[in-house]
Amino acid sequence: MSTTDTSGTTENDRKADEAAGAQLSTAPTEDRSETVVGGPTLGIVGWVRWFWRQLTSMRVALILLFLLSLGAVPGSLIPQTSADELKVADFKKAHETLTPLYEKLQLFDVYSSAWFSAIYILLFVSLIGCIVPRSWQFVGQLRSRPPGAPRRLDRLPAYTTWRTEAGPEQVREAALTLLKGRRFRAHTADDAVAAEKGYLREAGNLAFHVALIVMLVAFAWGQLFKSEGGKLIVEGDGFSNTLTQYDDFKSGSQFGTEELEPFSFTLDSFNGTYEKSGPQRGTPRTFEAAVSYSQGGADKKAVIRVNEPLKVGDSKVYLIAHGYAPVVTVKDGRGKVVFHGAVPLLPIDNNITSTGAIKVMDGYRDKNGKKEQLGFQAFFVPTFAGAGKGTMFSQFPALDFPVMALTGFHGDLRVNSGLPQNVYQLDKSKMTQFTDPHGNKLAQRMLPGETMTLPGGAGSITFEKEIKEWASFQISQQPGNGLALAGAVAAIVGLTGSLFIQRRRVWVRAVRGEDGVTVVEMAGLGRSESARLPEELGDLAVALTAEAPPAPQADPQADPEADPEAVPEPAEDPAEDPAPSGEAYK
C-alpha cells in the first residue's frame, strides 16, 4: 500500500489501463458511493434500488456467508428435534430456565427456524441477483472482442520487448496467427494485437453459483415430496408398501400416498456377526438381511446391508436395526394352543439384552372356562453370564447362551380401551400377576425348550428352541436426489474451472521506431498475479521471435543480458519519462 504513486500517470494512461483491465471478470464493481447512506433525497425507488445494490454486493454476500456459518453452530451443540426427539426431551427436563428462551429462538429446530431460513434465503436472493447480471455481462464479453492495448504496455504485470528487422505488419500478422493457434481470441486493433483466453473460468464460476441454486431447489423439492416410514419384520414375514403396513410414517407436505412405489418383500433371514475376542469383543462386524422382493413380477433375491440399501424404483429400503424374536407357545388349561409365534423384543443395550411383552388377546379361557387375556413380560439375553454371576444382562450379542425370564399376568390387556398401545409394553392396570402356591410372584428364568407352568391349572408357556431374528427397515422415497447429485457434480466441475483456469489478456504491439527498426512489445494481464502468466508470455515471445528475430541492440545501455536481480534504473520511472509508448525503448 505504501508504494502506490499515481503522480506520473496521465489521465489518459489511466483510462486506457482501466479499459484494458476491465471486464476481466464479471465481479460486481464495488459501490464506492457509500455517501448515499441516509441521504434524504432518495425516495422509495431510490431506497429499493439502494437496498438491492447492497444485497447483491460482494460485501453483503460475504456477511451473509458469515451469518450462515455462524447460524449453523448452535444446531450442532443443542439437541435437535429433527435428529433426536428423546434427547430434546431430556434436555428440556434438565434445563428448565433455558428451555422457554431456546424455544422462542427456535434453537431446537435451528435448520428449519425462521431466522436460519431468512439467512439462506437472503443469500440465495443475493446470489440470483448477482448471477443474472453477471451472466448477461459474460454473454456480452463473449460477443465482443478483447479490448485494445493500453497505451503503456510496460506498466502491465508482465512485459517484454525487443527490436526486430521484420516489418510491423508482418509481426502483427505472425502474432495474430500464433495467438489464434494457441486458442486465444485475438484480433488486430490499430498498431497492436489484442488477445484473450480463459473464458471458461468465468463460465465455470457462473456454473458453480447456478449449481448452488440447483442444489438448494433439489433439497427443498426433496423435503416437500419425500416419504419415510419404518417397519419391523421378523424372519419369514413380509411387507407390502402401503400406508397401513408401516409402524410409523412421515412425509413431506406435498406427498400423496398414491405415490408410494408398489412393491413387497419378505425377510428370508437375518445374519449378524460380531467380534469374538479382543478389546472390541462384541462390536458388530456384519449385518445382512436376505430378502425376496417383487415389483409386480416374479420374486427376486437381494441382500440388504447397512451401507447397501435395496433400490426398488424410486424407493430405497435401508437396514436400520435388528434384534431377537423368541418363538413361544401358550396353552390354556386344557392344553389347547392359544398362541404360537415369534415375539420381537427390543434391545436395550449393545449386547442385545432385550425386553418386550407377549400378549394373548383372545382364545384363552381360564380353568373355569372364563374368557380372559394373558400377558407376559419378557426379559431376554442372547448370551447369559451364567447362574449366580449376579447379572441378568447379556454378555455378547450373538445367540451363544440364550436365556429368557418371564413373568405372567392375567386379566384385561386393555387393548380395546381406545388408547394407542405400545406393543412392547404391558398395561398392567387391569392385570393380576400369577403367584405360586406360596404366594410368591411367578417369575422363571428359562432355557430354550423349557416350559413354565402357570399355577392353578391356568396353562403353560413354552420358550421354543427356535429363536428368530428381526430386522427393522426404513423405506424412503425422496425425489430430487438425482437433481441434487447433478447440481453437486456441476458445482465441483464449475468450481474447478473457476479456480484453476486463468483468464488473461495478451497484447502484442509492433511499431516502427525512429531508426526504422521495428519495436515489438508484449504484455500480459491476468485477473490475479500468477507465476504462469510471465512464463506464458515468455513462451509466446520465444515463439514469436521465430518470425521476428531480434535485431542487434541499438543502444548499448539497454543490455538484455543484465543481471536478472538488478533493480531497474529510476529512468524507467514514468514520473521522469513522459515519452509516449515505444520511445523509451529505442
Next chain:
Amino acid sequence: MILAATTDESLARMSDLLIYSSMAVYTLAFFAHIAEWVLGSRSKVGRTAAALTARAGAATSAVTVQVKKAGGTAVLEKPQVVTRAAAGSRDVPDGPGAAGGTVKGDLYGRIAVSLTVLAFAVEASGVVTRALAVQRAPWGNMYEFSTTFSTVAVGAYLGFLVAKKNVRWIGLPLVTTVLLDLGMATTWLKTPSDQLVPALDSYWLWIHVSTAIFCGAVFYLGAVATLLYLFRDSYENKLATGGNPGAFARSVMERLPSAASLDKFSYRVNAAVFPLWTFTIIAGAIWAGDAWGRYWGWDAKEVWSFITWVGYAAYLHARATAGWKGRKAAYIALIAFGCFLFNYYGVNIFVSSKHSYAGV
C-alpha cells in the same frame, strides 16, 4: 465386503513400533531445524528494510525473469519478461530461508530435511503396516486418522520440496505439530487395531475419508503460511512506517518469504484444495444416503464440515472483495481452519454425533 479377517497382532505391534520410531526421527529433525534457525541467524539481514526504503516513491519496481531459451541456435538474444507487483502491494524480496544464507545453517537445514524424509518413510510404513494388520483402510478411529493425517501433511510438504517450491520455511512448524499430533495420538487416542463397525464398512470410506484427510493436511500447510503471513505482514508494515522491530523478530522475519509470497502460497493451497473439500462433503452425503437413508441430516459432523466449507468460500470471496483482501481474508482462512480442527477433535470428543464410532 465381508470382513472375516482378524487382525494380525504381530503386524499391529510392528506398526506401533514404526510409529514410535518415526517420532524419534522427527525429534531429531526438530533439533536439526532448531540448529538451522540458530546458526543461520548470524547472517546479515535487513534486505526487507533496504527494499522498502529504496523503493519508497518509485512506482516501477520490478523483478527481472530470464525466460528459457528456445532450443534453436537462431535465437541470439532471448526476450526478458519483466514482472511488476500489482499496484498497491509491497514488492519485497523473499527472505533467504532459515539457513540465512550461511553454509552451516544450510547444512543443518539439509540434515533436517533428510531426517524428515526418513521419518516420513518410517511413519508411512507404520500406517501401511497398520492397514495390513487390520486388512482395511487404516482410518477406523482417531488414532489412525491422526497418524495418517501427519503422514499426508509431511508428504505434501516433501512434494512441494520435490517440485522445487520455496517451502523449507514450513519445516520447523510442521515437524513441531507432527510431533504434537503423534504424541496425542499415541498417548490419548491409542485404539487397539480392530475391524470396522458395519456402518463404516463401505468403499465410500476410501473415497470420503482419504480426501478428507488429504484436504485437512494441505489446509494445514495453508494455515501455517497464513499465520506466518500475518506476522511477516505486520513486520513489513512496521518497517515501512519507520518502526524498529526487535532483534528476535528481525532475525526470524527477515528469513521468511515476503508477505506477498506467503499470502500467494496460502491462497493457492487453499483454493486448490477447496474443490476437493467440496467433493469430500458431497461424497460424504452420498455415503450417508446409503448408510443412514438420508444424504443430509445436519448431524454435528455434517454441520461442521459445512461451516468449514462456508468459511473457506467466505475466504475466497473476501480475496475478491475490496476492503477484505489481505489481513482480513487471512483471519477468515484461519477461522475456517479452526473449524476444520474443531470438526476433527471437538466434534469427535465433545459432541455426540452419528459419526462417533470405535472408541474415540
